[in-house]
Amino acid sequence: MESTLVDRAPLKDFVIPARHGLAFEVEQGSTIKFIDVEGQQCADIIAFNRDNLKERMSPFRSVSLAGKIYFTTGDQLVSDDLEPLLTITSDAVCTHDILCGSCSPGMNRTRNGGLGAGKRTCHVNFVEQLRRYNVAPEDIPYSLNIFMNYPIGPTGQMEYATCKSQPGDAIEFRAEKDLVVGISNCPQELTPLNGFNPTSSRIQVFGAQ
Template sequence: MRPVTTIPVPVTTYLTPDGQLVSSVPVGASYADGSPLEWGDPLVPGAVVLDEQVAPRASWSGVVRAGQVLTIVDVGGNQSGDCLLYNAHHTDERYSAPDTLAWQDNAYIRTGTVLRSNLGRALMTVVGNEIDRQDTIGGACSRESNTLRYGHHVMYHHGCRENFLTEGAKHGLGMRDIVSNINWFMNVPVEEDGALGIVDGMSAPGKRVALRAEIDTLVLISNCPQMNNPCNDFNPTPLRMIVSEPDVDYEADA
């Protein structure tokens, strides 16, 4: 594991002589390439066994062992992290959005949500969440959908589907293994008429979500490269992935 360099971020707020409010609280992206922010600690106390940063527009994968907790940090703020989950030993068992939502009878993912597989089994549980809700119905962008929505001038932009295929290939996964995904930190409200929107995010720099693995779980992340709608504030920024061994058994507050 590479050593982690932190950047102190002191918070100061003051008025200038001409009455302008100046604050060091970050607005938008606030990071240095290769250096995670100091506030990116695990949500669940414990020994850190993995701490890696996912570059903007890039992909990441890793196996989170049963009982370990994965904390995902939105380093710059309003950065969507598209996510797929698989049984690490039998990848035909994978995350199922329909099973997850049907079991909890709710359209959103929140603290206490059990992320279930296509066999109805628990893969991971959300044991910490610093924003109001997480999305699992907005899907993943792709070259094809970008071209259809935004025009042929963006057809060269890769999307989350391409990231999933690239990262999944490292684990023997292909097109047939790409299913409905989770979108961490993405704001997809359900309107009164049932329509879905992709609107400005409700996350902020340093916001986190924590997932406890119930079985050994292969996690695929696409640090969303989308630049044509507000899901990433039109400015993709890094994510930070922290895997920890909890100090004690941690129960989610449902």
């Protein structure tokens, strides 16, 4: 589905550097637009009810409610209590991951040994960005991984593949409540996910229509 934001000016406009993250607030009814600037860049997104940070996005509940693991336009990301937090309103790529969550230092060490030591991870990005909202590391939820390409084989095995997104491709989410949103540009450079070359992304926030 094409964007409904043509000719509208954003209220907020951010660039997230390669390998880093961002946390910000949005009002109910706002639209969050994630833009892959250079192509082949995935990102993790999480969300919290701004007025009750214990109410946070749950990919597991979202999958159970939707009855599927492939999310795109019209699908909702809900909380543990099945309260809608985000609705996908436009999606240029239609390939995302909702199963694997965010990479972490422990995951890097386990998968990559010494090569993963000291590398940035999405979980570290979220910890850094959400500290000012007093969100503890253990309260950071699993994420929807935008544009992440994890083909699933006939026996359920998963493999890393390069993102299908092209320069300028975007996905848009409508905020169903006042939210705190975290987005992390995937820093992974040891697998094909980002074409072995993490790059920047752009985030725009548009007011409710």
